[in-house]
Amino acid sequence: MINQNKFISKIEANKFLNSQGDEFTIINNPDYIHPSFEIVPLALKLSPPLKGLRAVVMDMDGTITTTEKLCIHSLEFMIRKMSGKLEKDSWIGIDEKIDFPNIIGNSTTKHVEYLLTRYTKLLSSDDILKSFIYAALWTLYIGKDENRKAEVKLNLANFGLSNIHKNERLLRLTDSNSVTETELHSITDSLLGGLEMTLNLSSINEYVRIGIDIYYQRYHEILKRIEDGKGNDISRELFGNSENHLIEPMPGVVIFLSLVKGWLGEEIINIIPQLIKEYELKSNQIFAGNIDEVTNKLLTLSKYFQINPIKTAIVTSSISYEAKIVMAEMVKVARNEIPKYNLSSETENFLHNKFSNYKNLFDAFVTASDSSEIRLKPHRDLYSIALHQLGISKNIFDQVIGFEDSESGTIAIRAAGIGMCIAVPFAETSGHNLDAATFICEGGLPEALLNYNLFL
Ligand SMILES: [Mg+2]
Structure with a gap:
């Protein structure tokens, strides 16, 4: 059935949907999308043998x-950073049974949105700000992905923090082309001490934007170490065994x-x-x-x-x-x-x-x-x-x-x-x-x- 009219009534829409098959799925969209869901037809399940394989x-x-271990580690790390609960003693961590089905296989946005909604009570605004600034600086000065850099800049602008990466100490360091993680931590601390900064977090969508930057920073930090041939060190650090390949x-x-x-x-x-x-x-x-x-x-x-x-x-x-x-x-x-x-x-x-x-x-x-x-x-x-x-x-x-x-x-x-x-x-x-x-x-x-x- 091909639709000739661009605008159709509810009844006609129903008819079209009906012609698309017997099985549909409903997909929930992230919070900032209209409409909040989509209804999508699914292909009929086939029975073997197939006619051929192309x-x-x-x-x-x-x-x-x-790679899921790495992704899950980075998601948990995001909650730990945004809550300041870095050790198991202060927060046991992600729950395998309840959380895993919601944080594997979907888009990063959906994973982050789920966890931040579920663990909202743990989060602290000071830790959110600190971890956001560090993640943003790391992405801009150590990270290697240009798309991430662009997104982080956009995010900083959105929260009125565009000036942080124009910091004089940073500019001097980038001239010498040797920014280390220790230096970025120290710059983050001095920025927080010297400036009156607050984050205006009015909706879950804003928490998610920050959470995504923190998640990716951690994930990319580990990938960078693997790429630099230090996969064994990081395996030992995270899982206690250097023989275990992370990937x-x-x-x-x-x-x-x-x-x-x-x-x-x-x-x-x-x-x-x-x-x-x-x-x-x-x-x-x-x-x-x-x-x-x-x-x-x-x-x-x-x-x-x-x-x-x-x-x-x-x-x-x-x-x-x-x-x-x-x-x-x-x-x-x-x-x-x-x-x-x-x-x-x-x-x-x-x-x-x-x-x-x-x-x-x-x-x-x-x-x-x-x-x-x-x-x-x-x-x-x-x-x-x-x-x-x-x-x-x-x-x-x-x-x-x-x-x-x-x-x-x-x-x-x-x-x-x-x-x-x-x-x-x-x-x-x-x-x-x-x-x-x-x-x-x-x-x-x-x-x-x-x-x-x-x-x-
Ligand atoms: Mg998968």
């Missing part, structure tokens, strides 16, 4: 990489990508024991399938992809600066996994080469920077952009699989018109409502291969 579109954090591929990712790109051929057979191991690691269950049967099926699949490699896209609500560092670190760790696969040296070298750059693995790389903060998941936009970049037209959306670990991500996939939506939840997203998913694979990507033959 593309796979997948989320980054929690689906391809383990690494989720189980099955390296095998999955190599398979669908057609790089494994008959050597898939050598990898199956490792794939089963990764399935068991992800699902916490012993693999119960028939190994001969699985081997035959995956061999057929692997030969098929050798002739028909598919297109792949990353679709993430992270901004481009973050996604690039995360993916660079992911492939770095992935390269070390390849020797485990028991491959011929030729294939091993080939994969090592391919995993030297994440751009070899993905045909499209769509981040929050390609859209607007207000149109991130669960909205369809990032997925729609990815499908367009991959050259997948609507008539073959039924030959696309989308992978997501979160509630809003699975909704975004279906809202983009993809009926084969696979949820790959993990511990932190176990409380999410994954009703939008066509299938839920607790065993992640390995389960999609071992138990479902990739729905083909």
Whole structure:
């Protein structure tokens, strides 16, 4: 049904909506948006086997990489800074059961808005001001992301604090090109001591604007350290173990990508024991399938992809600066996994080469920077952009699989018109409502291969 009239009555609007399908989702918008919600039709769930497979579109954090720990740490850090409760003794921290479903997989704005609403009582205006100024100075003088710098400047202006970064001491330091975090702390203190500054916080929206700057400052500070090769130090500092990679591929990712790109051929057979191991690691269950049967099926699949490699896209609500560092670190760790696969040296070298750059693995790389903060998941936009970049037209959306670990991500996939939506939840997203998913694979990507033959 195509609408000829630009303006229609409520009854007609209803009719149009009706023609869009049987299942809809309601998406709540951030506080400053009109209207406060949108109603969006969802693609019909498909049943396997698919007619064919042309593309796979997948989320980054929690689906391809383990980054949620970092995001959650940075969100908790934001509340700690804005409340002055830096230690566990003064505030126990974010509640896994209640809070995790609300702070994973959505847009940063929604995560921050949720936490600031829930923990409003902890916040103190002195600590909000101090942490805001420090975060703003860090972003402007140490941070590397130009979009963040622009947003921070806008925010300072909004709160009447534009002058703080024109501070003489700062200008002298930036001339010598060597601003350190210690110096920024000291400048923040002197600014607060010398100036009569108050923040006029009249709505949750204003708290959120500040919270976002503090969250990103912490997240980017850690990413910068990882980028500088100090990932081990920060792992030890935050999680007490330097061997724990803060960012690494989720189980099955390296095998999955190599398979669908057609790089494994008959050597898939050598990898199956490792794939089963990764399935068991992800699902916490012993693999119960028939190994001969699985081997035959995956061999057929692997030969098929050798002739028909598919297109792949990353679709993430992270901004481009973050996604690039995360993916660079992911492939770095992935390269070390390849020797485990028991491959011929030729294939091993080939994969090592391919995993030297994440751009070899993905045909499209769509981040929050390609859209607007207000149109991130669960909205369809990032997925729609990815499908367009991959050259997948609507008539073959039924030959696309989308992978997501979160509630809003699975909704975004279906809202983009993809009926084969696979949820790959993990511990932190176990409380999410994954009703939008066509299938839920607790065993992640390995389960999609071992138990479902990739729905083909
Ligand atoms: Mg995710």
